[in-house]
Amino acid sequence: MADIALKGITKKFGPNTALRDLDLDIKDGEFFVLLGQTGAGKTTTLRVIAGLEKPNSGQVMIDGHDATHWNAAERDVALVLQQYSLYPRMTVRGNLEFPLKSRTHNFTAAEIADRVNRVAETLRITRLLDRKVERLSGGEMQRVSIGRAIVRQPRVFLMDEPLSALDANLRDVLRVELKKLHNDLGATFVFVTHDQVEAMSMGDKIGVLNRGRLVQVGTPSEIYAKPLNTFVARAVGTPPMNLMDGVLTGDGALLDMGGFKLPIAERHGPDGHRLRFGIRPENMVLSDDGPAAARVFDIENHGVLKILTLDVNGTHLHATVSAQTQVHIDETVKFGWKPDKVLSFDPLTGMNLGLGQEGRDSV
Numbered sequence: 001m002a003d004i005a006l007k008g009i010t011k012k013f014g015p016n017t018a019l020r021d022l023d024l025d026i027k028d029g030e031f032f033v034l035l036g037q038t039g040a041g042k043t044t045t046l047r048v049i050a051g052l053e054k055p056n057s058g059q060v061m062i063d064g065h066d067a068t069h070w071n072a073a074e075r076d077v078a079l080v081l082q083q084y085s086l087y088p089r090m091t092v093r094g095n096l097e098f099p100l101k102s103r104t105h106n107f108t109a110a111e112i113a114d115r116v117n118r119v120a121e122t123l124r125i126t127r128l129l130d131r132k133v134e135r136l137s138g139g140e141m142q143r144v145s146i147g148r149a150i151v152r153q154p155r156v157f158l159m160d161e162p163l164s165a166l167d168a169n170l171r172d173v174l175r176v177e178l179k180k181l182h183n184d185l186g187a188t189f190v191f192v193t194h195d196q197v198e199a200m201s202m203g204d205k206i207g208v209l210n211r212g213r214l215v216q217v218g219t220p221s222e223i224y225a226k227p228l229n230t231f232v233a234r235a236v237g238t239p240p241m242n243l244m245d246g247v248l249t250g251d252g253a254l255l256d257m258g259g260f261k262l263p264i265a266e267r268h269g270p271d272g273h274r275l276r277f278g279i280r281p282e283n284m285v286l287s288d289d290g291p292a293a294a295r296v297f298d299i300e301n302h303g304v305l306k307i308l309t310l311d312v313n314g315t316h317l318h319a320t321v322s323a324q325t326q327v328h329i330d331e332t333v334k335f336g337w338k339p340d341k342v343l344s345f346d347p348l349t350g351m352n353l354g355l356g357q358e359g360r361d362s363v
């Protein structure tokens, strides 16, 4: 088990800067998710923590020790990748034993057998122990990959999109199992994903990366309810937050879109101030006396709810409504929003004006 801290890490590949002055604190035993789009620097961050990539500047601290110059073995971390790094011709047992048989360990045969059996039980792969890896399904292989990481009992698990090659059902199952494994082991997990649903459902903490910079760190609910800026606001939530430009007037927002005026509970600026207003789809309200009008462009049925795409003069907004709501494509509907759920962003910087200086400093 271990705390990890990155201090001012910059990593360049030729002219390409993958990480820019990155500071990151991961607490002992935390399930920390790094969320970002492709090329954001997630894998590079993991490889810097693992000691597989040397930063151009900055420090890697493990349990309070400066580990910047430690090699990968000294750091005692395990990396699980999206592609299974297994030996296909060996049995599952052979693959699980392999990390314990290296010259740096001095385990007895009985100790190795005991560890392998316990890991197999934890991951429910005991019945597969004598099967060749090449004869396993994708989900089984990924379980074995995870098993190969835990059998060494490292202090940190680094996981690079370990579920992204699996089909949706299996991903759901392994998500739950990984969370349980984390609880059982009590080890520090750093989990990389570009899938915000995965990040929201698994992380104790989420760090949102964009172009090599850490934009915001927080619990899933903090990131969802108090995004630092429009980038984070749109990075989590399905469908993403609606953003609309407009001006403050009286107790409302006069939207450029359609010239509609909608009430807001919290003002961030004087009358006439231009803002970007943000509202999550579940906080849009369809009602006959709504102050704004739109054409229903699309309806997605999701069982208990429907996701509507509303067209307001060519701009699309999303609204999540109950499955009982009667709507038809091309129908004109009236809508409003929950005034206390509206966020106000600076249209130039994208910063969330509702957080105040204190909120911005804390992220």
Ligand SMILES: Nc1ncnc2c1ncn2[C@@H]1O[C@H](COP(=O)(O)OP(=O)(O)OP(=O)(O)O)[C@@H](O)[C@H]1O
Residues within 6 Å of the ligand: 013, 014, 016, 017, 018, 036, 037, 038, 039, 040, 041, 042, 043, 044, 045, 194
């Ligand atoms: N070995 C390398 N040589 C050159 N450029 C690299 C190398 N590794 C990463 N990069 C660049 O660094 C940036 C960050 O890459 P990284 O793989 O860390 O992103 P990522 O967030 O993990 O992306 P993905 O989700 O696509 O894996 C990208 O612009 C990438 O092209």
